Amino acid sequence: MARVAPSILSANFLHLADDVRAMEEAGAQMLHVDVMDGHFVPNLSIGIPVIEQLRRNTELLLDVHLMISNPDEMASQYINAGADYLSVHYEAAHHLDRLVASIREGGAQPGVVLNPQTPVSVLEEILPQCHHIVIMSVNPGFGGQKFISTSLEKVRKLKALTDSKGLEAQIEIDGGMGSENVREAVQSGVDMVVAGSAIFGAPSPKESFNRMQRAADEAAAITDNDAISA
Secondary structure, eight states: OOEEEEBGGGSOGGGHHHHHHHHHHHTOOEEEEEEEBSSSSSOBOOOHHHHHHHHHHOOSEEEEEEEOSOHHHHHHHHHHHTOSEEEEETTTOSSHHHHHHHHHHHTSEEEEEEOTTSOGGGGTTTGGGOSEEEEESSOTTOSSOOOOTTHHHHHHHHHHHHHHTTOOOEEEEESSOOTTTHHHHHHHTOSEEEESHHHHTSSOHHHHHHHHHHHHHHHHHHHHHHHHHO
């Protein structure tokens, strides 16, 4: 099953509780939470207090994406705040092996994020320790960007790498995702699809989420049937 993860970066922060409740009612299993520090990326977003409030008020999985310059020092605080999945950038971590291990030991599922210019090959050593890998399909820092089409070839390379090693690391794609490209992403090997403006920028976020999740489910079913036939 492929899961759509609504990104609250595009939600209405004056009515965040309402938007979270709408995603619960729509059947979402997880929320994607972008943390930006204005240094690693040229934007600021939410931090620990908001994540703590989310944790107190929803049982949805919190998929926290750290776009910060010092993840080695800060990761534990986001775990304590309530992150279920915690993703750190390959480009920002100083001691990635130690950081991934500490995230797992802290009780969260560790993920590594690759920027568009970073090749999949850098994951060769760390991949066995990862619960998930996030492929950025836009340059990180802002919502609503255009999808980088070459990202799907990167997904296929990553899927081939995980399969060749007999690993089960999930593949997440983040940036420029909507109902028009979710099918191809899932058929390329994606397990989790992050979508922000495509959901919360729509007239009905519930309907938009449901449309994307249906497309993801249909693509996953086709992929499964093809695998069985092979």
